[in-house]
Amino acid sequence: MTILIQQPDHLGVEVDAKTEPLNERELMLDGGFLIPQTNSFGQIFRTYNDVESARHEGVENFYRKNHTYQSLDFVKKMRQEYAKLNKVEMSIWECCELLNEVVDESDPDLDEPQIEHLLQTAEAIRKDYPDEDWLHLTGLIHDLGKVLNLPTFGGLPQWAVVGDTFPVGCRFDESIVHHKYFKENPDYNNPSYNTKHGIYSEKCGLDNVMMSWGHDDYMYLVAKENNTTLPSAALFIIRYHSFYALHREEAYMHLMNDEDVENLKWLHIFNKYDLYSKSKTRIDVEKVKPYYLSLIEKYFPAKLKW
Numbered sequence: 023m024t025i026l027i028q029q030p031d032h033l034g035v036e037v038d039a040k041t042e043p044l045n046e047r048e049l050m051l052d053g054g055f056l057i058p059q060t061n062s063f064g065q066i067f068r069t070y071n072d073v074e075s076a077r078h079e080g081v082e083n084f085y086r087k088n089h090t091y092q093s094l095d096f097v098k099k100m101r102q103e104y105a106k107l108n109k110v111e112m113s114i115w116e117c118c119e120l121l122n123e124v125v126d127e128s129d130p131d132l133d134e135p136q137i138e139h140l141l142q143t144a145e146a147i148r149k150d151y152p153d154e155d156w157l158h159l160t161g162l163i164h165d166l167g168k169v170l171n172l173p174t175f176g177g178l179p180q181w182a183v184v185g186d187t188f189p190v191g192c193r194f195d196e197s198i199v200h201h202k203y204f205k206e207n208p209d210y211n212n213p214s215y216n217t218k219h220g221i222y223s224e225k226c227g228l229d230n231v232m233m234s235w236g237h238d239d240y241m242y243l244v245a246k247e248n249n250t251t252l253p254s255a256a257l258f259i260i261r262y263h264s265f266y267a268l269h270r271e272e273a274y275m276h277l278m279n280d281e282d283v284e285n286l287k288w289l290h291i292f293n294k295y296d297l298y299s300k301s302k303t304r305i306d307v308e309k310v311k312p313y314y315l316s317l318i319e320k321y322f323p324a325k326l327k328w
Contacts, residue, residue, distance in 0.1 A: 167237030192220025
């Protein structure tokens with residue numbers, strides 16, 4: 023079932039939950055994870071220009087708004103507001119359950135509630151990397167910031183919550199999906215922001231770069247400010263897993279420092295599971311819940327400020 027959250031500045035494009043049978047031919051990752059050749063709709067993953075795609079119009083309209091409104095000033099405003107962490111106090115698992123109410127309209131590969139995707143990702147990683155429990159937990163929590171879409175967290179429109187992320191304050195790289203819509207962004211013609219480096223310097227480190235606002239940066243902020251003991255690679259994955267211009271197209275690498283380069287190796291591993299585990303395979307939540315509760319206890323406080 024597809025669930026849409028009604029908001030004043032919302033795309034409002036309802037997506038049919040019709041799917042085609044998955045292609046049975048599959049590819050295999052290094053760790054043994056089988057990559058389906060097609061997504062939940064029977065189409066190639068991350069196809070943004072297929073006008074016959076069931077979700078094409080809604081996804082393109084999403085990116086039109088996203089690229090128009092995600093300016094440096096907007097990002098600064100959002101980071102200042104959400105850095106207060108004054109929306110609610112709850113556990114990681116309680117947040118996972120909240121995601122049953124969210125469907126990501128920017129994603130051309132999935133129309134299932136987000137908790138399904140979280141568990142699909144985490145369990146696929148767990149199978150291939152059994153000793154990296156921090157990576158299992160990262161798979162579970164990487165999208166929790168999508169609760170920004172819900173009224174309790176401000177009910178932000180989806181263009182301010184999901185979608186591919188990118189730096190603001192410097193030139194919008196042409197590899198970013200639907201780049202043409204940046205022409206309406208107030209930063210596009212600003213000489214202070216539209217050069218290769220913009221307000222940044224060579225190898226300044228991505229931690230010093232302002233990213234477009236959304237669930238990635240929010241969850242990174244929540245984890246860091248609540249003193250998680252997850253390693254830096256986990257925080258890197260959480261903040262940049264939607265930064266496809268970097269980890270798919272190798273753009274913006276001139277802004278990375280040595281630690282970023284090392285952490286990017288883990289993001290490349292993670293991304294395969296994040297993207298290709300999106301399927302109609304159902305996870306028995308109650309069966310795996312005790313394991314993930316133990317990881318949450320290991321790496322997070324019982325209650326977090328959001």
